[in-house]
Amino acid sequence: MTATRFTAACVQMRSGRDALENRDAAVALVREAADKGADFVQTPEMTSLVERDRTSLFDKVGPEETDPTLSALREVAHERGIVVQIGSVAVKEGDKIANRAFLIGQDGGIIASYDKVHLFDVDLPNGESWRESATYTGGNKAVLAETPWGMLGMSICYDVRFAALYRALAEAGASFLSAPACFTKQTGEAHWHVLHRARAIETGSFMISAAQGGLHADGRETFGHSLIVDPWGRILAEAGTEPGVILAEIDTGLVADARGRIPTLKNARPFTVETASAAPAKRAASA
Template identity: 80%
Template sequence: MTSSPRFTAACIQMRSGRDVLENRDAAVALVRQAADQGAHFAQTPEMTSLVCRDRAELFEKIGPQDQDPVLAALREVAREKGILVQIGSIAVKEGDKVANRGFLIDRDGDVVASYDKIHLYDVDLPNGESWRESATYTGGDTAVLAETPWGLLGMTICYDVRFAALYKALAERGASFLTAPAAFTKQTGEAHWHVLHRARAIETGSFMISAAQGGLHADGRETFGHSIIVDPWGRVLAEADTEPGVILAEIDPALVTEVRGRIPTLKNARPFEMAAASDPKPLGLAASA
């Protein structure tokens, strides 16, 4: 059986602000840069089109999917440069709420897959930050696998990366490449970004490819950046800092087969039942302890 060819993947790190057209132009320029540097696949971060925490302003500046200027522009760039483009996500108006939706665009500029973020970030942080994505966004309910010339791509977004079962399910269905484009907060990113990405890659024997927002945004939030590409052995192949730009790494799909053969956790997983905690007595403790 012939293995899939190697390809070059790019993560586009951004610092999206409150002007959709400025964000569009920044994304287009960086995707073109990635293509000129040899990328066959380029991924933008979560909320490529707009980072804005004010709900009224957000609704004023977004529209339905077929009217989104960022989606239209990146479809044109994919066609112009002959590369695959994954839009990490854009905000799409869905009635009185918003879908946090990612897209995969093929070399002809056609949208071949879309994914609505399943897990919504509702949290109060110790530093006083409070986030309630569910107040504005409607969560998706369907995991998405997309076909690429090199194998299956699993599409997720940001907070999803904390839910390991989603990635296991995608890998069990054949995904070789898993993605979690993000706008991680600085505080949680410093603590967990790297370990979560390396863990998801190691657990599934997959590549993790995640573009990120980074730095201090116009709406006052600060994101962690550090767009990252991790191989199936858990090695970091490329990583950004906090500035907008492009990182690239060569992806060898054969490594997925090799690593899953060495540590076949997907094949070795077994169903189990949970015993009832009806007698929660401590075990192995001496009476005099």
Template identity: 85%
Template sequence: MTSTRFTAACVQMRSGRDVLKNRDDAVALVREAASQGAHFAQTPEMTSLVCRDRAELFDKVGPEAQDPVLAALREVAREKGVVVQIGSIAVKEGDKVANRAFLIGQDGDIIASYDKIHLYDVDLPNGESWRESATYTGGASAVAAETPWGYLGMTICYDVRFAALYKALAENGASFLSAPAAFTKQTGEAHWHVLHRARAIETGSFMISAAQGGLHEDGRETFGHSVIIDPWGRVLAEGGTEPGVFLAEIDTALVADVRGRIPTLKNARPFKVEVVPFIETDRAASA
């Protein structure tokens, strides 16, 4: 029988370039979350390694079966009897890397994995360019995975800007949505809260997103502010920029309550877009 209440924890980190140190930090924080009563603990995107240099990244990551962070957090889940969501780790896939999330059950078994679908490829006005697709391979499938409290929709970071993904997950049974991230400070200050509250409100779902925060070894600065948001858009827990554990009690009955009051998922209708061009009239001919 599915329980209606549980305690969720966002594990905020400041991962660096040492995979084993990052592993130890993640293990310590998940254990701390469990000691504070968490039944579910989520780490941020790139828990295992935050590193800009492509050659260094490839040198330090390996296949999923050999990843030390995945192995250690599976053991912690088993030891503490908690469900652990690894926001993501870098996993070698041929000549590229997958940005892969994992959901681990209380027995330490892997319930599901998800590869980040949307990759950040952009040329900014200041001349700065980002090409995630040059290093990472994008996923092709959305994932809603069953937990003891309902279904969890698994997404990662940049995915949060694509509302259709969250609508699809909610329509397929997800009551909890997640976008663990390594948002930059600049974009986080502008968009982090509004995007998370919007995804929660649009779908009548909880949003649970752990984040990287602060100045990292590779020079990047991430926004932090791990958040847990309820289906009404209220912030239940939030971090700052320092590593730590941020907890909130989740009442799953609120999902049905909010979706009953504002049934956007039920009321959505198919539609087509009609594009009407502007036609300039010949004023001289009509005079």
């Protein structure tokens, strides 16, 4: 019988330009979470490296097989007997980089990986400009991964703005969803909380999202506020902007209750979109 109760933790980081320093920080925080009783620990997007200079980024990353953060956290998962979700690491894929998340089992084995589907290309009013598609290759598969407590729907950061992805994951069997992130401060202040609460409410699922927070060595400022949200949209745990660990008790049995009360997944119906045009205005008859 599948267990339904577990303790989830989000590790909030402020990753910099040194991959080995970031690895050591992640290992220490994941161990701290395990010491506090976490069964499932999630790290943020770009756990291994936050580096906006494209040339420097390519110099510092390699293929999945040699990534130091992935190998270290696989060891920690096995050592502590916990499930670890790496929000993402940067790994080389030809002439671009994959923004890739991993779910690691209690034995240290890789259960699943997920490449971020939606890429953040935007010009912000404050002058910031982001072109993820210039550096990163987007994924094309949604990923549902098995855990001891039910199915996890994996996503990364900007994906959280695309509701159809989470509906598809919930309809496929996900009880809890994740969007570990490196959200900018400006967009995070505007939308981070409401997006997470909306995705939880729409699907009747838990949302668990670790985040980067604070001013990074490469000059970017991220929002932080790692979140754990229940299927009713209530925030169970929230971080501030500093690195650290938050924890919450999860009962995936509450998912069936929430979906029973508001059965949007069952009640959805197919529809078409019809465009109606106004009839030309009639001219008044002349006398």
